[in-house]
Structures are given as structure tokens and as C-alpha cells.
Amino acid sequence: MQEIHNLMGGFAVALSWFNLMLMFAGIVLGVIIGVLPGLGGANGVAILLPLTFSMAQQPGGATSAIILLSCIYWGALFGGAITSILFNIPGEPWSVATTFDGYPLGQKGRAGAALTAAFTSSFVGALVGVLLITFLSPIVARFALQFGPPEFFSVYLLTFCAFVGMSKGSPFKTIASMMLGFALAAVGIDTVTGQLRMTFGFEVLLKGFDFLIAVIGLFGIGEILLTIEEGLEFKGASAKLNMRVVIETWKELPRYWKTSIRSSAVGCLMGIVPGGATPASFMSYGLAKKMSRDGEKFGTGMVEGVVAPETAAHAAGTSALLPMITLGVPGSPTAAVLLGGLLIWGLQPGPLLFVEKPDFVWGLIASMYLGNIMGLIVVLTCVPLFAAILRVPFSIIAPVILVICAIGAYTVHSSMFDVWLMLLFGVMGYVFKKLDYPLAPLVLALVLGDRAEDSFRQSMLMSQGDMRIFYANTLVGSITTLSLLLLFWPLISTAIDFARAKMKRA
Amino acid sequence: MEEEQQGRAIGSVRVWEIVVAALFFIFAAVVVWDSRRLGAQWGSDGPQAGYFPFYIGVFILVSSGVNLLAAIVSGPAGRAPFVYWGQLKMILIVMLPSFIYVALIANPWFGLGIYVASAIFIALFMVYLGKYGWATTAAVSIGTMFVFFLMFEIWFRVPLPKGPLETLFGFN
Numbered sequence: 001m002q003e004i005h006n007l008m009g010g011f012a013v014a015l016s017w018f019n020l021m022l023m024f025a026g027i028v029l030g031v032i033i034g035v036l037p038g039l040g041g042a043n044g045v046a047i048l049l050p051l052t053f054s055m056a057q058q059p060g061g062a063t064s065a066i067i068l069l070s071c072i073y074w075g076a077l078f079g080g081a082i083t084s085i086l087f088n089i090p091g092e093p094w095s096v097a098t099t100f101d102g103y104p105l106g107q108k109g110r111a112g113a114a115l116t117a118a119f120t121s122s123f124v125g126a127l128v129g130v131l132l133i134t135f136l137s138p139i140v141a142r143f144a145l146q147f148g149p150p151e152f153f154s155v156y157l158l159t160f161c162a163f164v165g166m167s168k169g170s171p172f173k174t175i176a177s178m179m180l181g182f183a184l185a186a187v188g189i190d191t192v193t194g195q196l197r198m199t200f201g202f203e204v205l206l207k208g209f210d211f212l213i214a215v216i217g218l219f220g221i222g223e224i225l226l227t228i229e230e231g232l233e234f235k236g237a238s239a240k241l242n243m244r245v246v247i248e249t250w251k252e253l254p255r256y257w258k259t260s261i262r263s264s265a266v267g268c269l270m271g272i273v274p275g276g277a278t279p280a281s282f283m284s285y286g287l288a289k290k291m292s293r294d295g296e297k298f299g300t301g302m303v304e305g306v307v308a309p310e311t312a313a314h315a316a317g318t319s320a321l322l323p324m325i326t327l328g329v330p331g332s333p334t335a336a337v338l339l340g341g342l343l344i345w346g347l348q349p350g351p352l353l354f355v356e357k358p359d360f361v362w363g364l365i366a367s368m369y370l371g372n373i374m375g376l377i378v379v380l381t382c383v384p385l386f387a388a389i390l391r392v393p394f395s396i397i398a399p400v401i402l403v404i405c406a407i408g409a410y411t412v413h414s415s416m417f418d419v420w421l422m423l424l425f426g427v428m429g430y431v432f433k434k435l436d437y438p439l440a441p442l443v444l445a446l447v448l449g450d451r452a453e454d455s456f457r458q459s460m461l462m463s464q465g466d467m468r469i470f471y472a473n474t475l476v477g478s479i480t481t482l483s484l485l486l487l488f489w490p491l492i493s494t495a496i497d498f499a500r501a502k503m504k505r506a
Numbered sequence: 507m508e509e510e511q512q513g514r515a516i517g518s519v520r521v522w523e524i525v526v527a528a529l530f531f532i533f534a535a536v537v538v539w540d541s542r543r544l545g546a547q548w549g550s551d552g553p554q555a556g557y558f559p560f561y562i563g564v565f566i567l568v569s570s571g572v573n574l575l576a577a578i579v580s581g582p583a584g585r586a587p588f589v590y591w592g593q594l595k596m597i598l599i600v601m602l603p604s605f606i607y608v609a610l611i612a613n614p615w616f617g618l619g620i621y622v623a624s625a626i627f628i629a630l631f632m633v634y635l636g637k638y639g640w641a642t643t644a645a646v647s648i649g650t651m652f653v654f655f656l657m658f659e660i661w662f663r664v665p666l667p668k669g670p671l672e673t674l675f676g677f678n
Contacts, residue, residue: 051662170576175569176530179562183537186559190544195555198540221604228600229593395636396628400650402604403624406611407654410620411664416612423604430597434588435523453558461552 003135010362013063014370022068023367027375028382030075035083035386038224038401041076041317042333042443045069046215047408049341056345063363069341070321070364071371073334074126077317078379079386081118081310085111086387094278094313097285101298101305108301112245113252115383117303118310120253121260123376125311128264129271129318130368133325137354137365140326144351149458150469152327154479156452157470158486159329162273163441165489170436177432178441184209185449192457204417211446212412215337217422218439220405222429224398246380249303256307259288263308267315271331272322284312318368325361326351329448333440336447513595515587522588523577530570537563603630612667619669625651 013019033044052065080095085102098118105114147155160178167174187198188208199205263284270280288308289298298305320331321338328349330336342349347357354361379386409422432439445452463469471477485492541556541563548554577584589597610623618626628647632638638646658664659677668677 050664054663170573172569172572172576176527176566176573179566179569180530180533182562183533183559183566186537186562190555192552193555195544197544197555197559198537200540225597225600228596229589393636395631395638396646398600398635399628399631402600402607403627403650403654406608406624407620407658407666410666411658414665416608416667419608419611423601423608427601431522431526435519435526437526456558457553460557465548465553 003138006138006358006362007134007366009359010364010366011370013060013359013363014067014366019064019067019363019367020370022064023071023371023374024378026068026071027075027078027371027378030072030077031079031082031375031379031382031386032075032389033072034076034079035389036397036401037089037227038220038398039404040080040219040223041073042337043216043220043223043405043408044076045072045334045337045341046212047220047404048072049212049337049344050408050411052341053344060359062342062345062347062357063360065345066338066341066360066364067367067371069338070367071375073317073338074368074371074375075378076334077126077314078119078122078375080313081122081306082115082379082383082386083390085114085118085306087390089390094281094317095309096278097281097309097313098306100285100309101300101302104299104301105303105306110301112242113249113303114301114306116246116249116380117253117306119376119379120250121263121307121311122314123372124260125264125267125314125316126318126368126372129268129315130365130372132268132319133322133368134365137322137326137361140322141351141354144327145355147327147351149455149462150472150476151479153452153455153459154470154476154483155327155329156448156455157483158479159323159331159444159448160441161483161487163438163444165486166273166279167438168279169438171490173435173437174441177437177439178445181442181445182449182452184214185211185446186453191450191454204415207413209421209446210412210418211340211443212337213409213418213421214425214446215333215443216405216409217425218429218432218443219333220408221402221422221426222433222439224401225426225430226433228398252303253307256304259292259304259308260311262287262291263311264315267312267317268319270312271316271319273331278313280316281309281313285309321368325349325353325364328451330444333443336444340447513591515590516594517588518584519586519588520577520580520584523580523584524574527570527574527577530566531574534563534566534570538567599635603627617667617669619672620666621651621655622669622671624654 014023029048030041030044033039034041039047049069052068055068056062056065077094080090081098081102083089084095084098085106088099088103090096090099102114102118105111144151163178164171164174183198185208187205188196189206190197196206266284266287267280270283285298285305285308288304289295292298292304294302294304317332317334320335322331324330324335324339328339330339339349347353347360405422406419409419410416412418429439432442459469463472469476470480537559541560544556545554546556546560548557604627607623607627610618610626611620625647628650629643632643632646633640658666
């Protein structure tokens, strides 16, 4: 059991007082971020990333930095449930499905039970995700060590095709938004030839568009604008959580073991394949509704209806880090921001990370266990405190969040131009959201653009421009085929539906 | 929300779909044009600088073309209002001061620095939207920025833009 041994080494790294303190700080900050409208996992981590620059310079500092940032992510995952249940406001997109049964439960005076169920099942989902990472990621990384440029490009292709295939809305909007990300990533100095691309003589464009600015603007400012448009009025159930309610709910939870297992499986799958936590939570809610004995009563306040989406969202959010650390391909926008962090700290994400920086990788994995245990304790004990944040009037919260976004955008490169860009991205995020252009593919393309282009160019150099290199062996061929299948999935599924309808009529 | 409360609609979803798709189209045309300028073909030593972006541009051209057509032929869904005047007003109330705020932080003529500009920004929101008294407003806005100052300049040592006030106290 090499993994267990490595994991113990990881615990030795993560269990220092300094790292434990960072974990605690990260969780608390993360829950606050998750509760606040306009701040979420992705842009919360993006805003705080610059604060880790100097920390990461110290020996072992990169591990501490990733522990801090990943714990913010866990905290945000936990925090999203609080506002969904108490205020019917999903703090995070993946907690929308939690409102379906969580809010009715709160209205019935069972907010405590709903919160306990949400936090506990989040924890279970995360635990399954971390176990998966612990035992699967070394295997994936070892396997990926043999990858060359064509294989890496095909994995990128798979990531992006999955977005098209899994998107609920128009696939052409997904493609447009994704390609916009690639185009913006190409702006600036071309790393291979040194030529300037799409700068049109503007000096500020030389260094290109930083995805952190895009994340802060699109998700932060854009989200605030959408919230403002709704007209903010917080009317919430009171948040009381005493030990008796917690224990009673825990006694009830084992009844839903089937839902838990199913939701964890759905979550892990959707997290690894870049579908993300949000569709996973919806899918798992839908499945639970279909398969549960109390299916018809879903939506009126069933504990099981909280268990399903929360387990899946947390499992997906956690396992989204698996492709990030093993292949350098993030499964979600937040994982993309963490990947950006690794690059800034001078670490090369990908299979070599396991060989060259084992204490970093295993320290991170160990911190996932500790961070989630700590997160569960923090949220169970401090719910009233966090809920109180939403009672701060909007006229104070909105400008403070805007100020935090501006500071976050500035600190990335110490550049005022970035703050202006952030505002523009904010307006863009608002319009895109209203017209159903997905934002996640844009951000992922912006992060991976250069790497995808490099692997494409290297592949083309290897084959002298022959596209058949993406079918040169079984491995790359099957990934490419899978990608194309996913890309054309909207068409294929329409064709299947059409054929089925015809069969029925005949 | 009721329509009377929110005022009239500013453009239908269809109109805005068309505008956004057209902007995508123009952007893509620029990408394609610039990639052609750099050379989007196979050079003597491999793909040229515009090789990859050229195809990206083509992809955007095609997909935004489809989006444009889909918007034009969109049925009842396209006639839905994009945003009501009441909503837009709220957004402008937030966005316009934000632009002024960013301009005040640093500009070639007279920058206030991020701390002072932010304190004023928060204070204005509290007075105009929150109807707070001056004492509460001053306490919250100055207090928040003081904590941020300690956090960024002293603890994390991440320098932010500063103005005349900070210089007065000896920080640069």
C-alpha cells in the first residue's frame, strides 16, 4: 500500500500548527465567501491568490499556499448550503438544487435538520471524492507519464468537447464562449515565435489577458449585478442548531444510504469529466426523485432531497481536483484558478508533480481530509454567525464586495488596467449570464489556451502537419474518438430521440 | 416582479442576442484578420504564429453566425424582455459609481489611492442607498478600509495604490 504510506507522509506535512491554522482560516473565509452574494469559490480563490505570492516563496510555502486556497474552496462548498436553506438564495450555483427541499424544510421549522443533513452529506460526498483522489490519482499520474504532446492535446480536446456535449443550452453558444476564451488567451507575445498577436500596438495588451481578472470580473461583478437586478430582500428562517437536532438528524441519515452512494458516484463522475458540481447536483436530485419511495413528496421539504444534491456537489467539487493535479487539466473553474496558482508558484501541474514534489501533492491530499473534517465542525457550530452576515444590509455589503474585487484585480499584476478590465468583464458576465452563454468554458479556455496551443503545435511539428497523429495509437485514438462523440452528442441524442419517436409512430 | 413596478422593458432578448452575436462576429473577424497578417500557414520551421488563432477565429465566426440566425428566427422566447428599466436603473446606480471609483483610485492627474477612494465609495452607497447617518457611515467605511490597510500593507505586504493621504502619514 504505497498510497497509505505516502498519505501518512502527507499528514506529517499538513499537521503543522501553521498549516492547521491556515486550514481554519481558509475554511472560515471560504464559508463567508460562499454565503456572500457575488463572491464564490472561483473568484474568492482568485482574489486571495495574490496574497499567497510571498508565502509560496518560503520553503514548503507552496504546500501551505495550496492548503489555504483549497480550504477556501471547501469552505465555499459548505457555505453555499447555508443561504439556500435559510434564505432560499443559492450562495453558489451548485446549491440551487439544495433550495428545492432545503428551503421548504426551513419554512417548516426544520432548518436545523436541513442544515445538518446538508453539511453531513457534503462531508460524505467530499470524503468519497478524496478517497478517489488518494487511490486513483497516483495511477492516473503514472499512466500519464507516458503521455506525449498528442495525448495531452487529446485530453484538452476531451475537456472542451465535454463542455459542448454536456451543456444544457445551445451548443453553439458554448463553442462561441469557449473559443472567445482561446482567442483572449492568444493575445500577447507568442511564446514560440516571439511575435505579437492581436495587440494592435497597445502596450497594455503585451502580457495578454490574465484569467484571474476574467474570473473576478465575470463571476464577481457579473454575479453582483444579477443579484442587484433581483432586488435584494433577505427574509430568512432563523438559524438555530443545537446538538440534539444534529444527533437526531444523524440518526435519520443512514436511511438514505442508497441516495448517498448514488449521489457520490454521480458527483465523482461529473467532477472528473469536466461537467462540474452544478450539473452533478441537479442530476443527482433528479435521480433521487425518480428512484426514491417518497419521490412525489420531493420539493415539499424532504431531508433526502437535501442529501442528494449536496453529496453530489461536494463529491464533484472535490474530484474536480483529480484531473487538475494528475494531468494539469482542471475540472471546474475553481480548480482552474488553483491550477493558475500552481503555475504562478512555479510548479508544473501534471503527472511529473507526483514524482518531483511528492510532499506537495500528498500534503494537499492529506489536507483535504483534515480540511473537510474541520469544515464540518466549523459549519455545524458556527451557522448562526455565518447567517448573521446576510443580515448586514445590502448597501454596505455591495460596495465592500466591489472594493474587494477591485483590490483583488489590482494585486494580480499591480496594474490599474486590470481593474478596468475587471469592470468590463463584469458587464460581459452579466450579459452572458442573461443570454445563457456559459462562463465556465470561457475561463477554462483562457487558462488552458496556451498549454493547449503548445501541445497542438508540438504534435503538428512531430507529424509535420498531419492530423492523423491524433489517431496514431490506440490511446490517443480512443481519447480523440471519445471527444468527438461528446462534441457531437447534442446531434447524436437528437437523432436517437427522432429515431425513437419514429419507431413509436410506426 | 410586476411590470408596472419595473417600468418598460429595455430591448427584447432577441435584440440583445443579435447584438451579442454580432459583436462576437466582429471580434472573430479581427482575430482571423490578425492571424492572416501574422501568417496562419505552415512556415519553414513549423506552424506560424497565427496558425492556431486562425482556426479559433473561424470557429467563432461559424458559431456566432449560427447564434445570430437562431436569434433572428427565435419565436416567442425572443420577444421576452431583456431587462426592465427599474432593474437597469439599479444596475446603473451600482455600475456608474464603480467606474468613477476606479478612475479616482489612480489617474494621470490626481489619484486618491485605493484606500481613500474605497472609503468614499462605501460611504456614498451607505448614505444614498442605505440612508445611514454620517456617524455610522464614517465608522463603517473608514473602519473597513483601515482593516484592509493593515491587512495588505502591514501583514501581507502587498502594496496597493496610495494617494496623498498615505504620503502624509509616511507610507509610499
